Amino acid sequence: AASAGVTPTGETTTVQVEAKNMRFTPDNIDVPAGNRLVIELKNTDDQDVHDLVLDNGTDSGRLSPGESATLDVGIVGEDLDGWCSIAGHRQMGMVFAVNAIGAAGDQTAMDSDGSGQDGSGHGDSGHGGMDGMDHGGASDGGASDGGDSAADDLDFMAEPGRDFSARDAALPKPDESAKPKTIKKTFTVSEVEREVAVGVKQKLWLFNGTMPGPTLRGKVGDKFVITLVNDGSMGHSIDFHAGELAPDQPMRTIAPGESLTYEFTATHSGAWMYHCATMPMTDHIANGMFGAVIIDPPNLPEVDREYFMVQSELYLGPQGGIVDSAKAAREEPDAVVFNGFANQYDHDQLRAKVGERVRIWVVDAGPSRPSAFHIIGGQFDTVFKEGAYLLKPDNEEKGASQTLDLAASQGGFVELEFAEAGHYPFVSHVMVDAERGAHGIVNVTD
DSSP states (O other): OOGGGOOOOSOEEEEEEEEETTEEESOEEEEETTOEEEEEEEEOOSSOOBOOEETTSOBOOOBOTTOEEEEEEEEOOSOEEEEOOSTTTTTTTOEEEEEEETSTTOOOOOOTTSOOTTSSSOSSTTTTTHHHHHTTSTTSOOOTTOSOOGGGGOOTTOOOOTTOOOOOOBOOOOOOOOSOOEEEEEEEEEEEEEEEETTEEEEEEEETTBSSOOOEEEETTOEEEEEEEEOSSSOBOOEETTOOSOSTTTTOOBOTTOEEEEEEEOOSOEEEEEEOOSSSHHHHHHTTOEEEEEEEOTTOOOOSEEEEEEEEEEOOOSTTOOOOHHHHHHTOOSEEEETTBTTHHHHEEEEEETTOEEEEEEEEEESSOOEEEEETTOOBSEEEETTEEEEOTTOTTOOOBSOEEEOTTOEEEEEEEOSSSEEEEEEESSHHHHTTTOEEEEEEEO
């Protein structure tokens, strides 16, 4: 059937299009109105999965590097917009435009050779650039998976069910061995639907099935051998801030079904972030691909209790969907959480006793917002931030700290002793974030 009522010409326009480096080449084509359009698409990217979706419903399906597909668009009677539907790719400019030359309302005359007025083959060159973003791209506010946002179901006061169990925030005791050791771990990427707040589910991209991923711990001099296995449906990678090495090979994106081995030796202490480094990193981090590596400073004193908190943001797509790329690009989080779930430590509270020494490690995974870690009713006599002690007990100034301030990707720890029994809320003191999920309680008993 003719599209938009145009009379079919009986002619076919066939174009070859490449997908690579977050662009389609060409990204803007002219087709005489009434012609059938056939697009021969090839993913020539070395690493990423791509696809091409047109707003008339034509869909190439996902193509791994090197794969091709033929799209029979049908009779073209009006302009069409297209894009790569992989999360975030459209927001990074991976858009496509079909210009129906000679269609009703079209102002572009055809040359005798059937090309655009300027002979360039691009016709109305403005149609596929930023205009392509206006049709549902970063500026439209739509979820990357389409549909309503799961944010509509957020209730920060809701109680979880009886079978709810918060992420265990207790940090295992450090290895007391003085000799450097080798720590081996396999990180498998998966795509799993999980609750991120009471009654709110998202399809997360995860390292070993958790958000945040596994917390690793070691000492300066320890060697880490990490095998990354991509069991997802798109390209992924991993970047360990705790290592010092050129990112070209160990941090490269690997296609679905591939694996790589990432080796590094810890040369400095600190609370280090790791994350997927595949573009757009905002989406990959926000959708669950992050975690922490704790490298103890030398002669770290033993404490009675030790916890860890990784702060991150949620940009919610529809229920059961993935990150909303448009919200993430605008830095408009629906929730800010500790260890992957809103307010989970209000329900499963951390424990301590009066007089016990408590150490809490904090990493801000972002991807964008800062953290201002504070315990209401507590004061920190020890602060270690970004590889250095800012405060130690019994300092000459008799000083203490109220907040550990961290930019996205930074980390450290605080220590304190609770003077009396009670319930001590901990928050990010960026108060809007505390009120949208970055909140918990330390339950202190005699």
